[in-house]
Amino acid sequence: MKLEQINIKIREERIIDSLNLTINPGEIFVLMGPSGSGKTTLLKGISGLLPITSGKISWENGEGTTGLVFQESRLFPHLTVMENIGFGLRVKGIPTKERKLQARNFLKSLQLENFENRYPHQLSGGQQQRVSLGRALILNPDLLLLDEPFASLDTKLREDLIIWLHQLQRKLGFSILWVTHYIDEALSIADRIGIIMDGRLQQIGNPSDLFQKPSSEKIAQFLSLPNRFSKDQWQNWFQSDLKLHSRWSRGWIDSSHLQIIDDESILDTPKERECVISGIITQVRPMREGYSLLVNSNNEILEVTTAGWKRIPRLHEKIEIRIMFDHIHWYSE
Template sequence: MQLEQINIQINNESIIHSIDLKINSGEIFVLMGPSGSGKTTLLKGIAGLLPFTSGKQTWENGTGTTGLVFQEPRLFPHLTVLENISFGLKVRGIPAKERKKAAREFLKNLQLDGLEKRYPHQLSGGQQQRVSLGRALILNPDLLLLDEPFASLDTTLRQDLIEWLYDLQRKLSFSILWVTHYLDEALSVADRIGIILEGRLQQIGTPSKIFQNPDSEKIAQFLSLPNRFSKEQWSNWFQGELNVLPTLNRGWIDPNHLQLFAGEYNQDEDIREEFTCMIPAIVTKVRPSREGYSISVLAGNQSLDVNTTGWKRVPTVKEKIRIRVPFAQIHWYSE
C-alpha cells in the first residue's frame, strides 16, 4: 500500500499534512507519535472511515483491503466467539456452514480452541482482543491496521500478546501498520518505524536508525533519549574540538555505556583509553532495576543517567563520583 501527498481535514482543521508512505508486503510498520499527532486519523483515512482531503492511496495489485483493530475489542456482546470471528464473512454473504468452518480453523491460530461458544463477557481482556484480531484477519486483508490494540492490558499480558501477534504475522505473512506509543513494543516488532509529529511524518527508518540517529531534537525528545547534550557541552567535557560533522550539533549516549567510579575527580588522573573523558559529578538519586541500579547524577548544572549491572555496592545520594564517557558511544544528530 502506498500513500502519496495525503492530507486530511476535519471541520476545516488540517490534521494530516502531505504524508508519503509505502508499506511493503509482509512488513510490520510501526507508527509512533504523541497524543494528537494524527496517528488514529491517518489509520481511519487508510481504512476508508475518513475521506482524504487530497492525495492518493494505491495498492500494488491495483486494489486492496484493510482490517482495523482498535484499542478496545468492540465485540458484539450478543454473539459467541465463533459468531464474532465469522461476522465479516457473513456480511460478505459466505454460507453459514462455510464461514463457521473457516472460523473454527482460525481458532487454532488465535489460541482460542474450546472457547467458540463463549460470549465476550465470559472472556479475559486478552482473549477478547484476540477475537477482535481474528475478526479482522479472517477476511484476509492486504493490510492490518492496529490502533494501540494492547494499550489497555496489563504489562505481562500485553507483552505476551505482542509476541503472539508477531509470531502469527511471521507465520501468515500479512502486512501491518501498527500504531503504538510504547517504545518496547515498537522495538520488539517493527521492521521499520515512522515518527509523526503535528500531522507530519518526520522520519522513517529501521528501529536502530531511528533511535541511534534521530533527525531532530523534537524526535529525540519524543523518544525520551537519555543524556542529550549540545556539541558545545560535550566539547567542554572532552576539553577540545570533537571530530563530528558540523551539521551534527547534539549528541546522546545510552546510560548503559557510561561507567561510574567512586571517589572525587583528580585532574591529574591518567585516562589511558583514547577518546574518553572523565566527568566529576554528585549522585542525586539511586533506583534499583532488574539489571542492577539506575543512578542519576549532577555534573555541574547538567543531569546524567547511568545504569549499572549487578547488585554490587553503589554510591549513596550526595556522594562525589566520576563518570567515564566513551566518545565512540555518543550518537550524533542535528538540532
C-alpha cells in the same frame, strides 16, 4: 500499499498534512507520535472510516483491503466467539456451513479452540482482543491496521500477545500498520518505524537507525533518549575540539555506556577518545540489575545505570564517570 500526498481535514482543521508512505508486502510498520499527532486519523482515513480530503492510496496489485482493530475489542456482546469471528464473512454472504468451517479453523490460529460458544463477557481482556483480531484477519486483508490494540492490558499479557501476533503475522504474511506509544513494543516487532508529528512524517527508519540517528532534537526528545547534550557541552567535558561534521550539533549516550569509576577501577589517564568527569549523585533508584542514578555534573544532569556495583550508591556522594567518545550518537538540532 502506497500513500501519496494524503491530506485529511476534520471541520476545516488539517490533521494529516501531505503525508507520503509506502508499506511493503509482509512488513510490520510501526507508527509512533505524541497525542494528537494524527495517528488514529490516518488509520481511519486508510480504512475508509474518514474521508481523505486529497491524495492517493494505491496498492501493489491494483486494489487492496484493510482490517482495523482498535484498543477496545468492540465485539458484539450478543454474539458468541464463533459468531463474532465469522461476522465479516456473514456480511459478505458466505454460506453458514462454509462460514463456520472457516471460523472454526481460524480459532486454532487464535488459540481459542475451546471458546467458540462463549460470549465476550465470559472472556478475559486478552481473549477478547484475539477475537477482535480474528474478526479482522479472517477476511484476509492485505493490510491490518492496529490502533494500540494491547494498550489496556497488563504488561505481561501485552508482551505475550505481541509475541503471538508477531508469530502469526510471519506465518500468514499480511502487512501491518501498527500504532503504539510503547517504545519497547515498537522495538520488538517493527521492521520500520515512522515518527509522525503535526500530521507529518518526520522520520522513517529501521529501529536501530532511528534510535542511534534521530533526525532532530524533537525526535530525540520524543524517543526519551537519555544524556542529550550540545556539542559545546561535550567538547567542554572532553576538553578538546571533537572535529564533528558541521551538521552534528548534539549528541546522546545510553545510560548503560557511562562507566562509574569505583575503588576497583584503574584510574589511569583517559585515552584520546575518553574523558572522566566528576559529579554528585542526586537520585538513586534500585533496578533488577543494579541502580539507576541521576548525577549532577556542572549543572548538567546525566542518567547512569550500573550493573553489579558492589555497594549501594549514596545520595550526595561524589563520583567519577568515564565517557567513551565512540559510544556517543550524534545528530542535528
